[in-house]
Amino acid sequence: MANCTSCSAPLPANTQYCSYCGVRNDIDLLGKHDYQVIDSTSERVCPECAQSLQTISLDAAGSLHIERCANCYGLFFDPGEIETLLDSAVAPVVTVNLELLSNINQDRYPQNATVKYLKCPVCQVLMNRVIYGYRSGVIIDQCRSHGIWLDGGQISHLLEWKKAGGQILNQQKIAAKQEKASSEQFKKAFRKDYSRPQQSYGEQSVDGDLVASVAEVIFKIFE
Structure with a gap:
């Protein structure tokens, strides 16, 4: 049985949420990559905070440059960059754990969250709200021309989703x-x-x- 990385309490099967300390555990992930800020004030603007996004470099499948908000921790990916990050951050998966997928989505977001359309950090046109992948539970904001915006915490959700076999589904x-x-x-x-x-x-x-x-x-x- 796995233990919580925060309090060392035993984790129930098919869950990543510690009922003792409330910490979510990224079990068996290769890890979220360390990053370096290479531009603290890029031309791209956070759709939530209306401030300049940082450009950061991730050591994932070579050098991957994405934009990050230092205030709300949202991330902006150019087309194809999310897939690159998922492939490099999660070990190969060959099975689907349906119970774990359900548990991942159960306590992620409030049920009655306000729907809000955000502007693209590049062109400032309102983005489309799209579910990323079958049974991921993650609603992304997508500009067809420039890329995808993830709110703070959503990349962790997608990493957990892939590890549970969501990408296979x-x-x-x-x-x-x-x-x-x-x-x-x-x-x-x-x-x-x-x-x-x-x-x-x-x-x-x-x-x-x-x-x-x-x-x-x-x-x-x-x-």
Whole structure:
């Protein structure tokens, strides 16, 4: 059984929250990377505090530069940088722990939190609120052109989510969605080709509606 890194109390299975001291434990993570401030006043502005963001360098998969607010600890990632950080900060995962995923999300955020749309630190256009990954429980603020904003603490949540197998679930969800889309596209093309009036082939004729009906039965058998 693992112990709390703060008070050394035993941690219940499939949880990272210590019921004795209230500290969340990042169990089995390779660790949050140390960082160095390379620019204390970048041109990018915190959407929460309206002050200049720091540019920090993380030793993750080479040199990774992201923006950080020294006041609220929010982070701004250029496109693709979150994935780079997750891949470098979490050991490879091959199984999904559904119970741990549920526990991770259970006490993270208040249920009735006020919805607030934030401006992109780069272009100052309102960002979209999007759930990052299947069952992550993390709602990110995304500018399609410039990147993703995470509130303070959300990166820890995503690290825990990946360690519990959340990224595997997300990849499976995407694959299933793509497979379903391909199947629907095939069915649509098939129906278009065969749902036609009666056609003659030499001395024989084929009823398009009959062929389409047979095809529907076949589709249902193999779904």
